[in-house]
Amino acid sequence: MAARILTITSGKGGVGKTTATANLGVALALQGQRVVTIDADIGLRNLDVVMGLENRIVYDLVDVVEGRCRLRQAMIRDKRLSELYLLPAAQTRDKTAVSPEDMVQVTEQLRPEFDYILIDSPAGIEQGFKNAIAPADVILIITTPEVSAVRDADRIIGLIEAEGKESAHLIINRLRPDMVRREDMLATSDVVELLAIDLIGIVPEDEYIIISTNRGRPAALDDHSPAGQAFRNIARRIMGEDVPFLAIRESPGLLERLTRLVRSRTKSGG
Amino acid sequence: MSIWDKLWGRRAPTSRQMARERLQLVLVHDRTRISPQLLQTLKNEIIEVISRHVDIDREGVEVTFTQSQRQSRLVADIPLQGGRSKSAG
Numbered sequence: 001m002a003a004r005i006l007t008i009t010s011g012k013g014g015v016g017k018t019t020a021t022a023n024l025g026v027a028l029a030l031q032g033q034r035v036v037t038i039d040a041d042i043g044l045r046n047l048d049v050v051m052g053l054e055n056r057i058v059y060d061l062v063d064v065v066e067g068r069c070r071l072r073q074a075m076i077r078d079k080r081l082s083e084l085y086l087l088p089a090a091q092t093r094d095k096t097a098v099s100p101e102d103m104v105q106v107t108e109q110l111r112p113e114f115d116y117i118l119i120d121s122p123a124g125i126e127q128g129f130k131n132a133i134a135p136a137d138v139i140l141i142i143t144t145p146e147v148s149a150v151r152d153a154d155r156i157i158g159l160i161e162a163e164g165k166e167s168a169h170l171i172i173n174r175l176r177p178d179m180v181r182r183e184d185m186l187a188t189s190d191v192v193e194l195l196a197i198d199l200i201g202i203v204p205e206d207e208y209i210i211i212s213t214n215r216g217r218p219a220a221l222d223d224h225s226p227a228g229q230a231f232r233n234i235a236r237r238i239m240g241e242d243v244p245f246l247a248i249r250e251s252p253g254l255l256e257r258l259t260r261l262v263r264s265r266t267k268s269g270g
Numbered sequence: 271m272s273i274w275d276k277l278w279g280r281r282a283p284t285s286r287q288m289a290r291e292r293l294q295l296v297l298v299h300d301r302t303r304i305s306p307q308l309l310q311t312l313k314n315e316i317i318e319v320i321s322r323h324v325d326i327d328r329e330g331v332e333v334t335f336t337q338s339q340r341q342s343r344l345v346a347d348i349p350l351q352g353g354r355s356k357s358a359g
Contacts, residue, residue: 147293147296150293151293151296151297151300154300154301155300157340158300158301180286183285184284184286185285185286185289186286186289186293187286190289190290194293194294196339196340197340
């Protein structure tokens, strides 16, 4: 069977594209899928360190495109999962070294041998982004519940619609249920309503992500990480399974309501 | 905040509500590329065109955006005065 190509993009930087790509790659491979992740962020290579494969790089995407090596030579097999591969970005070149046509060509070569091809898009809406979405069958838009990230996600959705790509799904990353309950963070429902696209996952804020990145071992490999669990669930949804969303309590309980009411009364009284 | 709000224990809008409301506006302007200034120009010209033919309550005119899914709509709410057209009078 031919692979499905998923591009992970966001518009804004720092919302978790690379973390999501690494974790979804791991989570799909844990489900027995043959997966290759591609770092399309030429010049700002990072997927390799997040996956813990930085010491194994010999060739990169630009070497493949410019014919200095065969595609297979540039692909790095994961340390832990034998069906997971990484195709790293070049670090010393810039985004103009690769064209959207190159991306289509490379992914078409990979398609027969894999089940999923995940492309980690660079931030922004320029050439690198266009390269990343050119071959995509499905686009995963990742945002955090913050004004700037949601705004940029909306721009990206508009651009994707203009490209005629139809299948886009939303991942809300770094949600803090405690802040939502205090009415100090956009809730899942707010973001979904504003962006009006299909939600495929909610990933809670989880300090384990920083620890796992320090170690180069994606959180999806760890049973105790809430974010890792969320990424494993998204992987299963990508595979077509109907997985309920994690029980993240976003509305205040009775006790919280009462204490808040009492607090607000005393505040306005004093 | 009014006394009434205080009596009912209502507080200033939360930061979540503010984020939602600010985003609603920003996204509409981003999507339609209609700036607040352009919206004002549209409103003025709509008032001018309509009042050439019909008496309207100029102060009561509201031109706003609505959203359903990713479709934006420009909605003009124009209160009529007396409801008679000028040509009929």
